[in-house]
Amino acid sequence: MYSRLLQFVMTKPKVVYSILLIAVITAVAMIPNLNIDTDPENMLSENAPARVFHNETKNTFAMRDMIVVGAVSNSSIFTPAHLQTLHTLSAEIEKLDGVIVDDLLSLSAVDNIRQEEGGGIRFEYLMKEAPTSQAASNEIQGFVKRLPMLDNTLVSGDDLAIAIYVPIESKDLSYQIAEQVRAITASINSDLDFHITGLPVAEDQFGVEMFIQMGVAAPMAGAAIFFLLWYFFRNIPLIIAPMVVAMATVLIIMGSLIGMGFTVHIMSSMIAIFLMPIAVVDSVHVLSEFADNYKKDDDPKTVVTQVMKHLYTPMLFTSITSAIGFYSLLLTPIPPVKVFGAFIGTGILLAFFITITYLPAYISRLSPANLAKLQEAVTRMEQKGLLSNALEKLGKFARSKVVAIILVFLTLLAVSIQGITKIEINDNPVNWFKSNHEIRVADSVLNEHFAGTYDAWLVLQAPPADNKQTFAAFNQALIALNEHGVDTTAIQNQFEADNKQFSQSLLVAIDDLAFEVEDEQADQVTALYDLVEAEMSKNKLFLNPAMLNWMGQLQNELVATGLIGKANGLSDIVKTVNRELNSGEQKDFVIPNSSDAVAQTLLQYQSSHRPQDLWHFVTTDYQQSLLWLQMTSGDNQHTTKVVAWVEGYIANNPAPMAIEYDWAGKSYLNIVWQDAMVSGMMESLLSSFVIVFIMMVLLFRSLKYGLLAMMPLTFTITMIYGLIGWFGKAYDMPIAVLSALTLGLSVDFAIHFLQRARELERETGSLTQALILMFEEPSKAISRNAIVIAIGFTPLLLSPLVPYITVGFFLASIMALSALVTLVLLPALLVVTQGKKRADISNTL
Structure with a gap:
């Protein structure tokens, strides 16, 4: 099937160029509709219970x-x-x-x-x-x-x-x-x-600076890749091809994301910088392979056909496995991470498609002069230099120190697993800025002086009451009024509007009815009013002195832990007003002894210039109350400790009356989505790991080679996250998604290495000779690709935003480590798994 497509693109290159150009122009036309979103609340779906309750709390209070x-x-x-x-x-x-x-x-x-x-x-x-x-x-x-x-x-x-x-x-x-x-x-x-x-x-502010970073980092990455390719090939016309592939991929994917109505979140803002280096990798393979096979006076189309038939399968599998690594993020419960994974995965497949269509059309139309320059560039790269000498020594080491290599890697694996156990989940949007940024400086200074600029809301509420008897009496009273010709429609409508709950608005509706009825029904309406009022009074939990004293004690004990700077609540208002209603001295800074006295203090407070402040801390039916906790840290770990302490306190010191409680506030939402992200990432990583393993077995038609292909991936992921644990780097959102990239790219190197090693072993009849040859051109191709990807991410290190710096540093490290594990561990494992041939191999080293 691909043979027919290949022939078409080489005979109709203008069609290929036109389709690609139209796709790019259409995508670029969508970019002005860009909508930035950095709200961590959107890390949770709109119907997530924690988010729903948070928004209900904002509205209620x-x-x-x-x-x-x-x-x-x-x-x-x-x-x-x-x-x-x-x-x-x-x-x-x-x-x-x-x-x-x-x-x-x-x-x-x-x-x-x-x-x-x-x-x-x-x-x-x-x-x-x-x-x-x-x-x-x-x-x-x-x-x-x-x-x-x-x-x-x-x-x-x-x-x-x-x-x-x-x-x-x-x-x-x-x-x-x-x-x-x-x-x-x-x-x-x-x-x-x-x-x-x-x-x-x-x-x-992060959104504004992220937008600027999007416009700076991607072009810088493109420039870095351009100069790197120029260093490799020293030929501008040749460099144009992979750069077109990369730029077209980025523009089409970003334009599609924006055109489909997705907002650009912190994760999706990195799509361009992720795709830019990844998209050129297959192009480098194709150009290098073409230059190796092309001879003067050869027909470029014939050579391209041979090269593409040879590279099509490994490029297809590496693209699919890389895409799977990112598509696995669709299994997470975090919407922006899903979008990021979906569009990166699609971008990788798109880059593959553009490579196998545009690149053959482009190369087949190169002039003889440029083809000659291509040969010269590759010949120059093949000459022994620093990289060649280093790889030759590395190959000898990998073949001769098999036992030592395996023992070292097993030791590193054990140490890395121990490091993983030390990883702590933590994030704080303020820490997305560098320490000298005005936001970070302000955060540090103000939290040093005040009780805290971060907040969490603890919402206490009365449990659902068993009002069956009261409801029955209420309905019976309405029926009796209707039988006497009284229209109770307004009362019934209000009751329905209040979700069949007794409320102040319902009392108002009953009171209005009292002025409309005849004297003989007035007593019935009054009885109905008294029934509702009595039920409401019974449920006014937060007028109860014992409950307010318990809340005050909870506030004092929580502040005493040092976990929070201050807790503001209804009891503070009641105590303050009660003091001034009495002596004005500290001895009267207490909760009154009766619910009526508490109600009196609150009634007095409502004559202030800011009566609405009361309803920030209690609902009008006095069945819910909010404690505003001020904290000097917005780190997830800190908020988690506060939540755990409160849970333990309430369990050990029950409220005098039955209550339910829940949390709201931005600081609390952060720990919810972080926990969801960790569990989601683990699930996505394990599922994609299994899928990639199955693909490797199918690709190589061998269980052994399928397992070998997974080794670089396994060791790279384990080592990277082990280092994160040992160095105390918090596990945040950028760190979490690195697993997807590691999975995709680490197995890419393994596929190319094992595929080429098997071919060379069949050609030479010797694993030893195959491994020697592997550390010539094939290992250089792997190294060059690792360098291209790593260099492509280095512009992120210049960013003023910490998540970008984190991604840049760790991705460059992942590329270096993946290539090293592939080139050192795989040869050693191939030698070990040869069984009875091992002695013969060792003798020839």
Whole structure:
């Protein structure tokens, strides 16, 4: 079948060029529709339970994505000049589009809570106007220390820093708003150091810089590959062919991804840099093989036909196995990783197809002069140089030190397995930037001063109540009203709208009905109202003093562990208001003794300038409550420890009333998708490993050679991840997907080595002679390909973004290690597996 295709492309090259050009132009036309997405929330599918609950929590408690703006002083922040600066900054931030002004947290926007002279409680803006004297500044400082919701959240515990929490309408506005805030702070004449951080702005800023990196890294990789190919072949017309294959592959795949409506995530942003070096590998094989076989006055088409028939099968299998390595990522539960794996795998197959169609058409039309230059280039490469001498020595070593090599590799395998057990799963979007990046610096400075700019939300709620008897009484009351001609449609509709739950809105509907009915039905409506209200009161879990005291104790114990800087909750509001309603002294900073008294404190709080703040911590039916935990670290390991501690505490110190709990917040979502990624990667790696093994057995029609082909893959993956464990590098998303690339490319080298070694053994009748010949041109081809791929990834090392640097470094290491394992371990294993021939082989070495 391929023979017919080959003849067609060589006789109709313009058709091939035209089809390829149209495909590229069509794909490029899609690129302007590019949509960047760096939100880690999208690492989970939309219907993932953790993500669904997170979004429900945001809606239920009106929690916002926030940018944290911090101002740091070398001395006390409580001076008239500093407070004037913060007052001005807060006012300017409120003017920005996309900022939710009502929820903005700053000294200018929050309330001071204190006793009214003559009794009662007073709510007034803490800093409606900036103070003009030091005494007034000190007074504000004293007020802050009495307000647990503000202390160490808006003002640092050391009084050296003040923060403004900027809630935004949409997290994808965070970079834009952060840039506007930076412009404002730059225009302010102050000796304060301003910093901006928070997960939303870190993620959005990464997206902006990732977009820039996409436009820089891929061209740099292309340039590196171009100069490397020029070094190999010293002929521009020859270099054009593999570069066209690489560029066409990248443009078609990226254009297709964008055109199909996929967003470009951190993973898919690396598609171009992954495909660029991989796409040229087969081209190098074809050009080298063609040059070896072409002689002056030969018909180029005849030689191309011979070369392509010879290389078609190994190139097909190497392409399929590489693609399988990436397609295996489809088994992970992480949508962006699935997209990355699908398009890289397809890109590898596309590069193979372009290679076997475009390249023969191109080479067959080369001029005699360029063909002669090709021969000269290959002849020059075949001359003994540093690489040739090194490979010759390596070949002798691999053939003569069989036992030592196998023992060394087995030892390395054992050490690597031990290293793998030390790997820790961890990630933090802020750490995607280099340590000197403004985001990292801001994160470090502000978390040093404050209770923490990272948050997690612990949601406590009453379990589903057994309301069967109440529901029956409720329905019976409605039936009775209907029988007396009363229209209860509005009540029934509200009941359905509230998912058949008793709610405040249902009480309002019943109360409205009371004004519409005749006097003889009024008592029935009142009884219905009392029934619903009584049931609701019974379920108002978070008005119960015992429950609030338990929550307060949980907060105190959690802070005492040092795992979090602070926990903010409903009990803080109740205690603060209760203190000011009574003596104003610390002895009354307690939870009142009755639910009615608790309700009174909350009613008083709702007369403040920010009554909506209450509903960030409790629902209107008082059946759910949220604890806002502030942490100084956003690392997954840290959040995992917090979650585990809370789970253990609740198990050992049960709440006084039955409760259920769950987690939300960006920090918690990160550990959920990281855990899903690890289990998914393991499943995909094992399944693709089995598939590749089966393919190797079918390719070589030999169980032995199938097993041998898997050795470089097995050792490379184990060693790379062993090193990661030993060096303490966190297992994050970029590290996880390296297994797919390792699987594909490591087995590629093994296929070429074993296929060629078997052919040479059949031709020479001697394994020894075959191995000697293998370390001439075949080993150089493998080495050159490893160098091409490794060099292609080196531009990533210049990136300002840590994930790109990580990928660049480890991929270059993987290529070097894969080639080394192939060229050292496989010869040794071939010698060992020869059985009775081994002695004869050894004697001839």
